[in-house]
Amino acid sequence: MHIISIANQKGGVGKSTLSSLFAYYLADKKSARVLAVDLDSQRNLSHTLRQCGIDIPTTALFADARIDLPAVRKNIALIHATPQLANLERASAEDANRRVQTFAAHLEAMQEEFDYCLLDPPPTLGIRMVAALASADFVTVPIELEEYSTQAVKDMLQTVFGVRQQWNPKLKFMGILANRFMHNSTRQKAALQELFENYQDYVLPLKISTRAAIPRALEEGRGVWQLPTAAARDASAEVLQVFEALMKKMEPVNEEAAVN
Ligand SMILES: Nc1ncnc2c1ncn2[C@@H]1O[C@H](COP(=O)(O)OP(=O)(O)O)[C@@H](O)[C@H]1O
Ligand SMILES: [Mg+2]
Numbered sequence: 001m002h003i004i005s006i007a008n009q010k011g012g013v014g015k016s017t018l019s020s021l022f023a024y025y026l027a028d029k030k031s032a033r034v035l036a037v038d039l040d041s042q043r044n045l046s047h048t049l050r051q052c053g054i055d056i057p058t059t060a061l062f063a064d065a066r067i068d069l070p071a072v073r074k075n076i077a078l079i080h081a082t083p084q085l086a087n088l089e090r091a092s093a094e095d096a097n098r099r100v101q102t103f104a105a106h107l108e109a110m111q112e113e114f115d116y117c118l119l120d121p122p123p124t125l126g127i128r129m130v131a132a133l134a135s136a137d138f139v140t141v142p143i144e145l146e147e148y149s150t151q152a153v154k155d156m157l158q159t160v161f162g163v164r165q166q167w168n169p170k171l172k173f174m175g176i177l178a179n180r181f182m183h184n185s186t187r188q189k190a191a192l193q194e195l196f197e198n199y200q201d202y203v204l205p206l207k208i209s210t211r212a213a214i215p216r217a218l219e220e221g222r223g224v225w226q227l228p229t230a231a232a233r234d235a236s237a238e239v240l241q242v243f244e245a246l247m248k249k250m251e252p253v254n255e256e257a258a259v260n
Helices: 015-029 045-050 060-063 082-089 093-107 127-135 151-167 186-198 213-219 229-248 253-257
Strands: 004-006 034-038 053-057 074-078 116-122 137-146 172-181 205-210
Touching: 004 015, 004 172, 004 229, 015 034, 015 045, 015 074, 015 116, 015 172, 034 045, 034 053, 034 060, 045 074, 045 205, 053 060, 060 082, 074 137, 074 186, 082 127, 093 127, 116 127, 116 205, 127 151, 137 151, 137 229, 151 172, 172 186, 172 229, 186 205, 205 229
Parallel strands: 004 116, 004 137, 034 074, 034 116, 053 074, 137 172, 172 205
Antiparallel strands: none
8 A cells, every 4th residue: 555645734735635636536547445534624635535434533543442444445435534633733742652653553554455545634733744744655745836935845845854754764755746826827937937946856847727627526526537628628637647747756666777
């Protein structure tokens, strides 16, 4: 099971949107068995994927009791958020470490049941964000160019590399992803250019524009590539390009080829 987190300490950048779409993509286009875990008490992912709920709350992943997965599931299984999830952030430092380990151990126990696991953390730096990054194999950071600030990007990179150093040396950074791009904004075009230049090695050389078809598809509970409109085709092309790039980043590096 590949564990992926789409993370940012900022809200409104598209974490939950891209997590839902990626879940649909993996299930639809790759026939994969997908586990989606909503770590945000705002519950956006839980709402979008509500048809896929398996009646296990995310709080269970932080508790010691054994978790029994239901035998019959759809190709996407949602572990849903509840308002109580936010209480986790009040744990003492020692308890916090134990909870992060418990979360990782529960996911580890589900390795054979799914091909991919998507973790949608809240927009705060706390236990749940650390748990997501400490358990993930891969992370990508969506940003919104409108509010793009160099400092915010630096802070998030610091978080990712900090957790990697302290908790999870296997964590692979797949790159910053520009989302909600507005074509007709010269300011955003300049910001995108600047991002590509300043963070070359850390940015996916792609973008996803602001497209009404994206929230519309999610409201209907499907991928944007399944909407029949022309506007959805443009959105779909961008989204699929990004997901294909992420799939490439998850391919194992052929070390022999790299050496020779
Ligand atoms: N590419 C996009 N085009 C149009 N709307 C988008 C796009 N990405 C995100 N949104 C919208 O922006 C808002 C915030 O996105 P969301 O995924 O909830 O962000 P986060 O999980 O980072 O807080 C939502 O209303 C969502 O529908
Ligand atoms: Mg969200």
